Amino acid sequence: xxxxxxxxxxxxxxxxxxxxxxxxxxxxxxxxxxxxxxxxxxxxxxxxxxxxxxxxxxxxxxxxxxxxxxxxxxxxxxxxxxxxxxxxxxxxxxxxxxxxxxxxxxxxxxxxxxxxxxxxxxxxxxxxxxx
Amino acid sequence: xxxxxxxxxxxxxxxxxxxxxxxxxxxxxxxxxxxxxxxxxxxxxxxxxxxxxxxxxxxxxxxxxxxxxxxxxxxxxxxxxxxxxxxxxxxxxxxxxxxxxxxxxxxxxxxxxxxxxxxxxxxxxxxxxxxxxxxxxxxxxxx
Numbered sequence: 001x002x003x004x005x006x007x008x009x010x011x012x013x014x015x016x017x018x019x020x021x022x023x024x025x026x027x028x029x030x031x032x033x034x035x036x037x038x039x040x041x042x043x044x045x046x047x048x049x050x051x052x053x054x055x056x057x058x059x060x061x062x063x064x065x066x067x068x069x070x071x072x073x074x075x076x077x078x079x080x081x082x083x084x085x086x087x088x089x090x091x092x093x094x095x096x097x098x099x100x101x102x103x104x105x106x107x108x109x110x111x112x113x114x115x116x117x118x119x120x121x122x123x124x125x126x127x128x129x130x131x
Numbered sequence: 132x133x134x135x136x137x138x139x140x141x142x143x144x145x146x147x148x149x150x151x152x153x154x155x156x157x158x159x160x161x162x163x164x165x166x167x168x169x170x171x172x173x174x175x176x177x178x179x180x181x182x183x184x185x186x187x188x189x190x191x192x193x194x195x196x197x198x199x200x201x202x203x204x205x206x207x208x209x210x211x212x213x214x215x216x217x218x219x220x221x222x223x224x225x226x227x228x229x230x231x232x233x234x235x236x237x238x239x240x241x242x243x244x245x246x247x248x249x250x251x252x253x254x255x256x257x258x259x260x261x262x263x264x265x266x267x268x269x270x271x272x273x274x
Contacts, residue, residue, distance in 0.1 A: 004179050062164075077154050077155065085155070
């Protein structure tokens with residue numbers, strides 16, 4: 001398994017933690033370390049690669065592009081929706097700049113990895129046979 | 132209508148994301164911006180770049196015929212992209228139907244339809260047997 005996610009920086013003070021919770025993606029809720037979660041689920045060879053610097057670059061790029069095309073983008077959505085989205089992005093960007101949020105790529109493997117299983121219970125989806 | 136088996140939190144999440152996907156439907160302008168910001172044009176508006184999607188594919192060692200599960204795939208990013216790039220098969224899951232339909236349309240246009248399935252399901256209760264997949268990917272789902 002490999003995934004990328006944004007999470008609250010470990011070790012924050014309670015007040016910073018609350019600010020991070022308010023600033024981050026709505027789904028940021030877990031207080032468990034992702035590596036611990038993976039290991040407790042039976043995954044091994046857990047690796048973490050920090051993507052926070054890239055996250056900052058991408059966040060700033062979204063913000064700059066949306067600001068540059070604000071009038072056109074706002075006209076495409078219901079009143080206030082674009083502005084609300086921009087506020088969310090801006091709040092999150094500041095939180096990343098302040099070290100409250102991080103982003104990382106995690107990878108992990110199952111001890112026994114099975115390949116090319118022929119039957120997956122997905123026959124109705126067009127699978128269930130060798131490609 | 133009450134959905135059987137769905138928790139209140141799941142129903143609220145589905146409603147919130149259904150509204151968001153409907154409100155921020157891709158346009159020519161948003162697609163141009165997406166290309167400039169993350170290098171992709173799959174209707175994504177998050178922070179996973181093409182380079183990072185390629186890194187995910189590399190770490191998963193995806194090969195033609197492998198079966199990839201993309202949890203929270205939205206409009207198909209990055210699962211459909213990885214299927215196109217590596218030749219793997221992909222099952223995407225998400226809670227709102229709107230982006231899954233968009234993903235299926237894109238799979239059709241990309242010639243990926245025979246290697247793609249989309250399933251409406253919450254990540255906490257995936258309707259698959261254990262060990263069904265060769266690899267799992269997700270972005271901004273497990274927070």
